[in-house]
Amino acid sequence: MDSKKVNGSGNGGNTANEWRVKVGLAEMLKGGVIMDVTNAEQAQIAEKAGACAVMALERVPSDIRKEGGVARMASIKIIREIMKTVTIPVMAKVRIGHFIEAEVLQALEVDFIDESEVLTPADEENHVWKHDFRVPFVCGARNLGEALRRIAEGAAMIRTKGEAGSGNVVEAVRHMRTIVSQMKRLTTMRDDELMHQAKELDAPLDLIRQVAKTGKLPVPNFSAGGIATPADAALVRRLGAEAVFVGSGIFKSSDPEARAKAVVKATTHFEDPKAVLEAHEELGEAMRGLDVRQLEEKDLLSTRGW
Protein backbone atom coordinates (compact mmCIF):
# COMPACT_ATOMS: atom_id res chain seq x y z
CA MET A 1 0.00 0.00 0.00
CA ASP A 2 1.20 3.49 -0.80
CA SER A 3 1.80 5.03 2.59
CA LYS A 4 1.88 8.56 1.19
CA LYS A 5 -1.70 8.15 0.16
CA VAL A 6 -2.70 6.89 3.59
CA ASN A 7 -0.81 9.57 5.43
CA GLY A 8 -2.91 12.31 4.02
CA SER A 9 -1.61 14.89 6.45
CA GLY A 10 1.46 15.37 4.23
CA ASN A 11 3.65 15.71 7.26
CA GLY A 12 7.01 14.71 5.84
CA GLY A 13 6.56 11.04 6.70
CA ASN A 14 9.52 10.65 9.06
CA THR A 15 8.54 7.21 10.31
CA ALA A 16 10.72 7.29 13.44
CA ASN A 17 9.10 10.53 14.57
CA GLU A 18 5.63 9.29 13.61
CA TRP A 19 6.22 6.28 15.84
CA ARG A 20 7.28 8.54 18.71
CA VAL A 21 4.10 10.63 18.61
CA LYS A 22 1.95 7.51 18.28
CA VAL A 23 3.47 5.85 21.36
CA GLY A 24 3.53 9.31 22.94
CA LEU A 25 -0.24 9.59 22.89
CA ALA A 26 -0.55 6.11 24.42
CA GLU A 27 1.87 7.31 27.09
CA MET A 28 -0.45 10.28 27.84
CA LEU A 29 -3.37 7.93 28.54
CA LYS A 30 -1.55 6.00 31.27
CA GLY A 31 -3.22 5.82 34.65
CA GLY A 32 -6.59 6.60 33.12
CA VAL A 33 -9.85 4.97 32.12
CA ILE A 34 -11.05 4.71 28.52
CA MET A 35 -14.81 4.26 28.36
CA ASP A 36 -17.07 2.81 25.67
CA VAL A 37 -19.80 5.26 24.65
CA THR A 38 -22.53 5.03 22.05
CA ASN A 39 -23.73 8.64 21.87
CA ALA A 40 -22.80 12.23 22.70
CA GLU A 41 -24.67 12.20 26.00
CA GLN A 42 -22.75 9.17 27.26
CA ALA A 43 -19.51 10.72 26.02
CA GLN A 44 -20.20 13.78 28.10
CA ILE A 45 -20.95 11.70 31.20
CA ALA A 46 -17.67 9.82 30.65
CA GLU A 47 -15.65 13.02 30.25
CA LYS A 48 -17.25 14.58 33.32
CA ALA A 49 -16.48 11.46 35.34
CA GLY A 50 -12.80 11.79 34.47
CA ALA A 51 -12.33 9.38 31.55
CA CYS A 52 -9.03 10.08 29.76
CA ALA A 53 -10.52 9.01 26.40
CA VAL A 54 -13.69 7.52 24.98
CA MET A 55 -14.28 4.68 22.52
CA ALA A 56 -17.05 5.63 20.10
CA LEU A 57 -19.25 2.63 19.30
CA GLU A 58 -22.63 1.85 17.80
CA ARG A 59 -23.31 -0.91 20.29
CA VAL A 60 -21.40 -1.87 23.45
CA PRO A 61 -19.92 -5.38 23.41
CA SER A 62 -22.63 -6.93 25.59
CA ASP A 63 -25.27 -5.80 23.07
CA ILE A 64 -23.18 -7.04 20.14
CA ARG A 65 -23.02 -10.36 21.96
CA LYS A 66 -26.78 -10.42 22.54
CA GLU A 67 -27.93 -9.21 19.14
CA GLY A 68 -25.44 -11.15 17.04
CA GLY A 69 -25.02 -10.45 13.32
CA VAL A 70 -21.98 -8.78 11.79
CA ALA A 71 -20.48 -6.00 13.90
CA ARG A 72 -18.70 -3.33 11.85
CA MET A 73 -17.06 0.08 12.23
CA ALA A 74 -19.57 2.46 13.91
CA SER A 75 -21.64 4.90 11.93
CA ILE A 76 -19.64 8.00 11.03
CA LYS A 77 -22.44 10.21 12.25
CA ILE A 78 -22.20 8.82 15.77
CA ILE A 79 -18.40 9.06 15.87
CA ARG A 80 -18.43 12.61 14.51
CA GLU A 81 -21.01 13.72 17.04
CA ILE A 82 -18.95 12.29 19.87
CA MET A 83 -15.80 13.98 18.50
CA LYS A 84 -17.66 17.28 18.50
CA THR A 85 -18.92 16.83 22.06
CA VAL A 86 -15.78 16.02 24.06
CA THR A 87 -12.25 17.42 24.17
CA ILE A 88 -10.57 14.21 25.34
CA PRO A 89 -9.21 11.81 22.66
CA VAL A 90 -11.80 9.80 20.74
CA MET A 91 -11.06 6.23 19.71
CA ALA A 92 -13.05 4.04 17.34
CA LYS A 93 -12.92 0.38 16.37
CA VAL A 94 -12.22 -1.29 13.04
CA ARG A 95 -12.64 -4.93 12.16
CA ILE A 96 -9.46 -7.03 12.31
CA GLY A 97 -7.69 -6.70 8.94
CA HIS A 98 -10.09 -4.09 7.54
CA PHE A 99 -7.58 -1.46 6.46
CA ILE A 100 -10.18 0.49 4.51
CA GLU A 101 -12.26 1.07 7.63
CA ALA A 102 -9.00 2.22 9.20
CA GLU A 103 -8.30 4.62 6.33
CA VAL A 104 -11.80 6.03 6.72
CA LEU A 105 -11.33 6.59 10.46
CA GLN A 106 -7.95 8.20 9.84
CA ALA A 107 -9.54 10.54 7.30
CA LEU A 108 -12.18 11.35 9.92
CA GLU A 109 -9.26 12.15 12.27
CA VAL A 110 -10.17 9.98 15.22
CA ASP A 111 -7.29 10.04 17.70
CA PHE A 112 -6.77 6.29 18.12
CA ILE A 113 -7.97 3.20 16.24
CA ASP A 114 -8.75 -0.07 18.01
CA GLU A 115 -8.32 -3.04 15.66
CA SER A 116 -10.73 -5.05 17.68
CA GLU A 117 -11.86 -8.65 18.12
CA VAL A 118 -15.16 -7.24 19.42
CA LEU A 119 -16.14 -6.54 15.81
CA THR A 120 -16.52 -9.36 13.31
CA PRO A 121 -13.10 -9.98 11.71
CA ALA A 122 -12.75 -8.96 8.04
CA ASP A 123 -9.62 -11.05 7.54
CA GLU A 124 -8.92 -14.32 9.32
CA GLU A 125 -5.18 -14.30 8.51
CA ASN A 126 -3.91 -10.75 8.28
CA HIS A 127 -4.13 -7.83 10.62
CA VAL A 128 -3.84 -4.25 9.39
CA TRP A 129 -0.26 -3.13 8.62
CA LYS A 130 -0.43 -0.32 11.10
CA HIS A 131 2.91 1.29 10.20
CA ASP A 132 1.18 2.69 7.12
CA PHE A 133 -0.94 4.96 9.29
CA ARG A 134 -0.29 8.21 11.04
CA VAL A 135 -3.06 7.62 13.56
CA PRO A 136 -1.98 5.26 16.38
CA PHE A 137 -3.52 1.80 16.83
CA VAL A 138 -4.31 -0.29 19.89
CA CYS A 139 -4.68 -4.08 19.54
CA GLY A 140 -5.77 -6.84 21.87
CA ALA A 141 -3.55 -9.70 23.01
CA ARG A 142 -3.90 -12.83 25.10
CA ASN A 143 -0.19 -13.53 25.48
CA LEU A 144 3.23 -12.03 24.85
CA GLY A 145 3.66 -13.53 21.38
CA GLU A 146 0.40 -12.02 20.19
CA ALA A 147 1.30 -8.65 21.74
CA LEU A 148 4.69 -8.58 20.02
CA ARG A 149 3.23 -9.58 16.64
CA ARG A 150 0.83 -6.65 16.86
CA ILE A 151 3.64 -4.30 17.90
CA ALA A 152 5.72 -5.52 14.95
CA GLU A 153 2.79 -4.58 12.69
CA GLY A 154 2.79 -1.10 14.23
CA ALA A 155 0.44 -1.15 17.25
CA ALA A 156 1.36 1.74 19.58
CA MET A 157 -0.56 0.29 22.53
CA ILE A 158 -1.48 -3.22 23.67
CA ARG A 159 -4.49 -4.16 25.75
CA THR A 160 -5.51 -7.53 27.08
CA LYS A 161 -8.43 -8.96 25.13
CA GLY A 162 -10.24 -10.28 28.15
CA GLU A 163 -13.74 -11.45 27.21
CA ALA A 164 -15.52 -8.29 26.09
CA GLY A 165 -19.14 -7.76 27.07
CA SER A 166 -19.07 -10.57 29.62
CA GLY A 167 -18.83 -8.42 32.76
CA ASN A 168 -16.42 -11.13 33.90
CA VAL A 169 -12.83 -10.13 34.58
CA VAL A 170 -11.41 -13.66 34.56
CA GLU A 171 -10.05 -13.58 31.00
CA ALA A 172 -8.46 -10.12 31.38
CA VAL A 173 -6.73 -11.43 34.50
CA ARG A 174 -5.55 -14.54 32.68
CA HIS A 175 -4.20 -12.50 29.75
CA MET A 176 -2.45 -9.92 31.92
CA ARG A 177 -0.87 -12.56 34.13
CA THR A 178 0.27 -14.50 31.08
CA ILE A 179 1.87 -11.49 29.39
CA VAL A 180 3.60 -10.32 32.58
CA SER A 181 4.94 -13.74 33.52
CA GLN A 182 6.16 -14.42 29.99
CA MET A 183 8.01 -11.10 30.05
CA LYS A 184 9.52 -11.87 33.45
CA ARG A 185 10.71 -15.21 32.20
CA LEU A 186 12.50 -13.62 29.23
CA THR A 187 14.49 -11.36 31.57
CA THR A 188 16.03 -14.43 33.23
CA MET A 189 17.28 -15.94 29.99
CA ARG A 190 20.66 -15.97 28.33
CA ASP A 191 21.02 -14.41 24.89
CA ASP A 192 21.45 -17.82 23.28
CA GLU A 193 18.05 -18.93 24.60
CA LEU A 194 16.12 -16.06 23.05
CA MET A 195 15.97 -17.37 19.49
CA HIS A 196 14.14 -20.43 20.77
CA GLN A 197 11.72 -18.11 22.57
CA ALA A 198 11.16 -16.18 19.35
CA LYS A 199 10.19 -19.50 17.77
CA GLU A 200 8.06 -20.62 20.73
CA LEU A 201 6.19 -17.34 21.06
CA ASP A 202 6.00 -16.78 17.30
CA ALA A 203 7.35 -13.26 17.67
CA PRO A 204 10.20 -11.27 16.08
CA LEU A 205 13.59 -11.76 17.71
CA ASP A 206 14.43 -8.06 17.99
CA LEU A 207 11.30 -7.44 20.07
CA ILE A 208 11.96 -10.55 22.18
CA ARG A 209 15.46 -9.22 22.90
CA GLN A 210 14.07 -5.82 23.80
CA VAL A 211 11.59 -7.31 26.29
CA ALA A 212 14.32 -9.55 27.74
CA LYS A 213 16.36 -6.43 28.44
CA THR A 214 13.64 -4.19 29.90
CA GLY A 215 11.06 -6.65 31.27
CA LYS A 216 8.38 -4.47 29.69
CA LEU A 217 6.54 -4.15 26.40
CA PRO A 218 8.03 -1.46 24.14
CA VAL A 219 4.60 0.25 24.13
CA PRO A 220 2.08 0.94 26.94
CA ASN A 221 0.32 -2.15 28.25
CA PHE A 222 -3.35 -1.62 29.12
CA SER A 223 -6.19 -3.93 30.13
CA ALA A 224 -9.64 -4.50 28.66
CA GLY A 225 -12.40 -7.09 28.53
CA GLY A 226 -14.91 -7.76 31.30
CA ILE A 227 -13.90 -5.03 33.75
CA ALA A 228 -17.16 -4.05 35.51
CA THR A 229 -16.36 -2.70 38.98
CA PRO A 230 -13.83 -0.36 40.64
CA ALA A 231 -12.25 -3.41 42.28
CA ASP A 232 -11.88 -5.08 38.86
CA ALA A 233 -10.06 -1.99 37.59
CA ALA A 234 -7.74 -1.92 40.62
CA LEU A 235 -7.12 -5.66 40.20
CA VAL A 236 -5.82 -5.43 36.63
CA ARG A 237 -3.80 -2.35 37.55
CA ARG A 238 -2.13 -4.28 40.37
CA LEU A 239 -1.35 -7.10 37.95
CA GLY A 240 0.49 -4.71 35.64
CA ALA A 241 -2.02 -2.80 33.49
CA GLU A 242 -0.97 0.81 33.01
CA ALA A 243 -4.53 1.94 32.25
CA VAL A 244 -7.97 0.40 31.90
CA PHE A 245 -10.65 0.14 29.21
CA VAL A 246 -14.21 -0.24 30.47
CA GLY A 247 -16.76 -1.29 27.91
CA SER A 248 -20.23 -2.44 28.79
CA GLY A 249 -19.45 -2.17 32.52
CA ILE A 250 -20.41 1.49 32.84
CA PHE A 251 -23.47 2.10 30.70
CA LYS A 252 -24.97 -1.35 31.29
CA SER A 253 -24.92 -0.82 35.05
CA SER A 254 -27.79 0.66 37.09
CA ASP A 255 -25.83 3.85 37.84
CA PRO A 256 -23.51 4.89 34.96
CA GLU A 257 -22.51 8.31 36.31
CA ALA A 258 -21.55 7.14 39.77
CA ARG A 259 -19.91 3.99 38.42
CA ALA A 260 -17.83 5.88 35.86
CA LYS A 261 -16.50 8.13 38.61
CA ALA A 262 -15.87 5.24 40.95
CA VAL A 263 -13.91 3.27 38.36
CA VAL A 264 -11.74 6.32 37.61
CA LYS A 265 -11.03 6.75 41.31
CA ALA A 266 -10.09 3.11 41.84
CA THR A 267 -7.90 3.11 38.73
CA THR A 268 -5.83 6.04 40.04
CA HIS A 269 -5.68 4.83 43.65
CA PHE A 270 -5.28 1.15 42.76
CA GLU A 271 -2.70 0.70 45.51
CA ASP A 272 -4.90 2.15 48.25
CA PRO A 273 -7.64 -0.25 49.48
CA LYS A 274 -9.35 2.55 51.40
CA ALA A 275 -9.81 4.55 48.22
CA VAL A 276 -11.17 1.48 46.39
CA LEU A 277 -13.56 0.96 49.32
CA GLU A 278 -14.74 4.57 49.00
CA ALA A 279 -15.20 4.04 45.28
CA HIS A 280 -17.51 1.10 46.01
CA GLU A 281 -19.41 2.81 48.80
CA GLU A 282 -22.13 4.53 46.78
CA LEU A 283 -22.57 2.00 44.00
CA GLY A 284 -25.70 0.13 42.99
CA GLU A 285 -25.90 -3.00 40.92
CA ALA A 286 -23.13 -3.85 38.46
CA MET A 287 -23.94 -5.16 35.00
CA ARG A 288 -25.08 -8.74 34.90
CA GLY A 289 -22.08 -10.95 34.20
CA LEU A 290 -21.61 -14.14 32.20
CA ASP A 291 -19.81 -17.28 33.27
CA VAL A 292 -17.19 -17.50 30.54
CA ARG A 293 -16.99 -21.30 30.95
CA GLN A 294 -20.65 -21.60 29.96
CA LEU A 295 -20.01 -19.79 26.67
CA GLU A 296 -19.64 -21.88 23.56
CA GLU A 297 -16.48 -21.62 21.47
CA LYS A 298 -18.36 -19.75 18.73
CA ASP A 299 -19.48 -17.09 21.23
CA LEU A 300 -15.98 -16.25 22.44
CA LEU A 301 -14.60 -12.95 21.16
CA SER A 302 -11.08 -13.30 22.54
CA THR A 303 -10.21 -16.15 20.18
CA ARG A 304 -10.61 -13.87 17.17
CA GLY A 305 -7.30 -12.74 15.67
CA TRP A 306 -4.07 -14.62 16.39
Next chain:
Amino acid sequence: MLRPYKDDDLKIGILAVQGDFAAHAAMLAGMGIETVEVRTREDLAGCDGLILPGGESTTQLQFLQEEGLYDAIKKFAADKKAIFGTCAGAILLASEVKNPHQESLGLLDMTVLRNGYGRQVHSDVVSGPSTLKSEPMEMVFIRGPIFERVGPGIEVLAEYAGKPALVQKEHVLAAAFHPELTNDTTVHQRFLELAAQKSHHSIAR
Protein backbone atom coordinates in the same frame (compact mmCIF):
# COMPACT_ATOMS: atom_id res chain seq x y z
CA MET B 1 24.77 11.47 31.06
CA LEU B 2 24.46 14.50 33.33
CA ARG B 3 24.58 13.67 37.00
CA PRO B 4 24.69 17.03 38.68
CA TYR B 5 23.13 16.08 42.03
CA LYS B 6 23.38 13.29 44.53
CA ASP B 7 20.27 11.27 45.30
CA ASP B 8 19.58 13.02 48.57
CA ASP B 9 19.81 16.53 47.16
CA LEU B 10 16.36 17.18 45.77
CA LYS B 11 13.05 15.44 46.08
CA ILE B 12 10.82 16.04 43.10
CA GLY B 13 7.13 15.14 43.14
CA ILE B 14 5.37 14.08 39.95
CA LEU B 15 1.59 14.30 39.82
CA ALA B 16 0.69 10.66 39.09
CA VAL B 17 -3.03 10.92 38.58
CA GLN B 18 -3.14 10.28 34.87
CA GLY B 19 -0.71 10.96 32.04
CA ASP B 20 2.97 10.43 31.24
CA PHE B 21 4.27 10.67 34.79
CA ALA B 22 6.42 7.58 34.22
CA ALA B 23 8.27 9.31 31.36
CA HIS B 24 9.18 12.24 33.63
CA ALA B 25 10.28 9.84 36.38
CA ALA B 26 12.48 7.95 33.92
CA MET B 27 14.13 11.15 32.69
CA LEU B 28 14.84 12.38 36.23
CA ALA B 29 16.09 8.94 37.30
CA GLY B 30 18.57 9.16 34.43
CA MET B 31 19.74 12.46 35.90
CA GLY B 32 20.19 10.90 39.34
CA ILE B 33 17.17 12.58 40.90
CA GLU B 34 14.80 11.01 43.41
CA THR B 35 11.11 11.33 42.53
CA VAL B 36 7.87 10.54 44.34
CA GLU B 37 4.48 9.91 42.76
CA VAL B 38 1.98 12.47 44.03
CA ARG B 39 -1.64 11.37 44.42
CA THR B 40 -2.53 12.97 47.74
CA ARG B 41 -1.73 16.14 49.68
CA GLU B 42 0.47 14.09 51.99
CA ASP B 43 2.57 12.94 49.02
CA LEU B 44 3.24 16.57 48.12
CA ALA B 45 4.57 17.52 51.54
CA GLY B 46 8.35 17.42 51.63
CA CYS B 47 8.82 17.87 47.88
CA ASP B 48 11.22 20.55 46.64
CA GLY B 49 9.54 20.76 43.27
CA LEU B 50 6.47 19.42 41.46
CA ILE B 51 5.97 18.27 37.87
CA LEU B 52 2.51 18.37 36.30
CA PRO B 53 2.90 15.88 33.43
CA GLY B 54 1.16 15.57 30.08
CA GLY B 55 -2.13 13.73 29.83
CA GLU B 56 -5.69 14.95 29.77
CA SER B 57 -6.11 18.26 31.58
CA THR B 58 -9.86 17.75 32.12
CA THR B 59 -9.20 14.42 33.86
CA GLN B 60 -6.35 15.82 35.93
CA LEU B 61 -8.26 18.97 36.90
CA GLN B 62 -11.25 17.03 38.26
CA PHE B 63 -8.95 14.86 40.25
CA LEU B 64 -7.07 17.83 41.73
CA GLN B 65 -10.31 19.45 42.79
CA GLU B 66 -11.76 16.32 44.33
CA GLU B 67 -8.67 15.30 46.24
CA GLY B 68 -7.96 18.75 47.66
CA LEU B 69 -4.72 18.91 45.71
CA TYR B 70 -5.88 21.97 43.78
CA ASP B 71 -5.43 24.27 46.79
CA ALA B 72 -2.39 22.36 48.01
CA ILE B 73 -0.60 23.07 44.72
CA LYS B 74 -1.54 26.75 44.91
CA LYS B 75 -0.03 26.85 48.39
CA PHE B 76 3.05 24.99 47.11
CA ALA B 77 3.49 27.73 44.50
CA ALA B 78 2.87 30.49 47.05
CA ASP B 79 5.74 29.03 49.08
CA LYS B 80 7.91 29.72 46.01
CA LYS B 81 8.56 26.05 45.34
CA ALA B 82 9.29 25.14 41.73
CA ILE B 83 6.52 23.83 39.49
CA PHE B 84 6.93 22.53 35.93
CA GLY B 85 3.97 21.74 33.67
CA THR B 86 4.20 19.99 30.30
CA CYS B 87 1.30 20.10 27.82
CA ALA B 88 -1.75 19.31 29.99
CA GLY B 89 0.30 20.46 32.97
CA ALA B 90 0.93 23.80 31.26
CA ILE B 91 -2.81 24.13 30.64
CA LEU B 92 -3.42 23.65 34.37
CA LEU B 93 -0.87 26.39 35.18
CA ALA B 94 -2.30 29.03 32.83
CA SER B 95 -4.47 31.94 33.94
CA GLU B 96 -6.83 31.56 30.98
CA VAL B 97 -7.81 28.42 29.06
CA LYS B 98 -9.74 28.44 25.80
CA ASN B 99 -11.23 25.89 23.37
CA PRO B 100 -13.24 25.35 25.46
CA HIS B 101 -12.95 27.46 28.61
CA GLN B 102 -11.72 25.49 31.58
CA GLU B 103 -10.80 26.34 35.14
CA SER B 104 -7.09 26.42 35.93
CA LEU B 105 -4.61 27.13 38.73
CA GLY B 106 -3.72 30.54 37.29
CA LEU B 107 -0.06 30.41 38.30
CA LEU B 108 1.19 31.83 34.97
CA ASP B 109 -0.31 34.89 33.33
CA MET B 110 -0.98 33.45 29.88
CA THR B 111 -3.78 32.36 27.58
CA VAL B 112 -3.67 28.78 26.36
CA LEU B 113 -5.59 27.33 23.45
CA ARG B 114 -6.21 23.61 24.05
CA ASN B 115 -5.50 21.21 21.17
CA GLY B 116 -4.21 24.26 19.28
CA TYR B 117 -2.76 22.17 16.46
CA GLY B 118 -5.78 19.91 16.06
CA ARG B 119 -6.27 16.22 16.66
CA GLN B 120 -3.73 13.41 16.98
CA VAL B 121 -2.97 13.02 13.24
CA HIS B 122 -1.45 16.50 13.38
CA SER B 123 0.83 15.67 16.32
CA ASP B 124 4.50 15.87 15.33
CA VAL B 125 8.13 16.14 16.34
CA VAL B 126 9.47 19.58 15.42
CA SER B 127 12.20 21.93 16.59
CA GLY B 128 12.54 25.59 17.46
CA PRO B 129 14.99 28.16 18.81
CA SER B 130 15.69 28.24 22.54
CA THR B 131 17.65 30.60 24.76
CA LEU B 132 18.72 27.56 26.82
CA LYS B 133 20.97 26.11 24.10
CA SER B 134 22.68 27.12 20.89
CA GLU B 135 21.20 24.37 18.70
CA PRO B 136 17.44 24.21 18.00
CA MET B 137 15.47 22.40 20.69
CA GLU B 138 13.64 19.21 19.70
CA MET B 139 9.94 19.41 20.62
CA VAL B 140 7.41 16.57 20.70
CA PHE B 141 3.90 17.99 20.35
CA ILE B 142 1.04 15.59 21.12
CA ARG B 143 -2.40 17.15 20.72
CA GLY B 144 -0.50 20.10 22.10
CA PRO B 145 -1.77 23.50 23.23
CA ILE B 146 -0.80 26.87 21.78
CA PHE B 147 0.40 29.56 24.17
CA GLU B 148 -1.62 32.27 22.51
CA ARG B 149 -0.71 35.17 24.78
CA VAL B 150 1.88 35.54 27.51
CA GLY B 151 1.65 38.35 30.04
CA PRO B 152 4.32 40.88 30.97
CA GLY B 153 7.23 39.51 32.97
CA ILE B 154 6.98 36.05 31.48
CA GLU B 155 10.23 34.93 29.94
CA VAL B 156 10.01 33.01 26.66
CA LEU B 157 12.71 30.34 26.68
CA ALA B 158 11.80 28.60 23.42
CA GLU B 159 9.52 29.17 20.47
CA TYR B 160 7.94 27.10 17.76
CA ALA B 161 6.60 28.73 14.58
CA GLY B 162 6.66 32.16 16.19
CA LYS B 163 4.66 31.10 19.27
CA PRO B 164 6.08 30.74 22.77
CA ALA B 165 6.57 27.03 23.52
CA LEU B 166 8.56 27.13 26.75
CA VAL B 167 7.97 29.92 29.25
CA GLN B 168 9.05 30.77 32.77
CA LYS B 169 8.15 33.21 35.46
CA GLU B 170 10.23 32.99 38.59
CA HIS B 171 9.82 29.45 39.90
CA VAL B 172 7.09 28.34 37.48
CA LEU B 173 8.01 26.72 34.16
CA ALA B 174 5.65 25.55 31.39
CA ALA B 175 6.20 23.71 28.09
CA ALA B 176 3.59 23.23 25.36
CA PHE B 177 5.59 20.18 24.24
CA HIS B 178 7.04 17.07 25.94
CA PRO B 179 10.75 17.34 26.76
CA GLU B 180 10.30 14.14 28.80
CA LEU B 181 9.78 12.21 25.55
CA THR B 182 13.20 13.21 24.18
CA ASN B 183 16.79 12.48 25.23
CA ASP B 184 17.46 16.18 25.78
CA THR B 185 17.68 17.02 29.50
CA THR B 186 17.99 20.80 28.99
CA VAL B 187 14.48 21.73 30.15
CA HIS B 188 14.49 19.38 33.14
CA GLN B 189 17.90 20.77 34.05
CA ARG B 190 16.41 24.27 34.15
CA PHE B 191 13.55 23.01 36.35
CA LEU B 192 15.98 21.39 38.79
CA GLU B 193 17.86 24.67 39.04
CA LEU B 194 14.60 26.38 40.00
CA ALA B 195 13.83 23.67 42.56
CA ALA B 196 17.33 23.95 44.01
CA GLN B 197 16.99 27.72 44.46
CA LYS B 198 14.19 27.29 46.97
CA SER B 199 15.50 24.22 48.71
CA HIS B 200 18.42 24.80 51.07
CA HIS B 201 20.72 22.97 48.67
CA SER B 202 22.74 25.21 46.45
CA ILE B 203 23.10 24.37 42.80
CA ALA B 204 26.69 25.64 42.62
CA ARG B 205 28.73 23.85 45.18
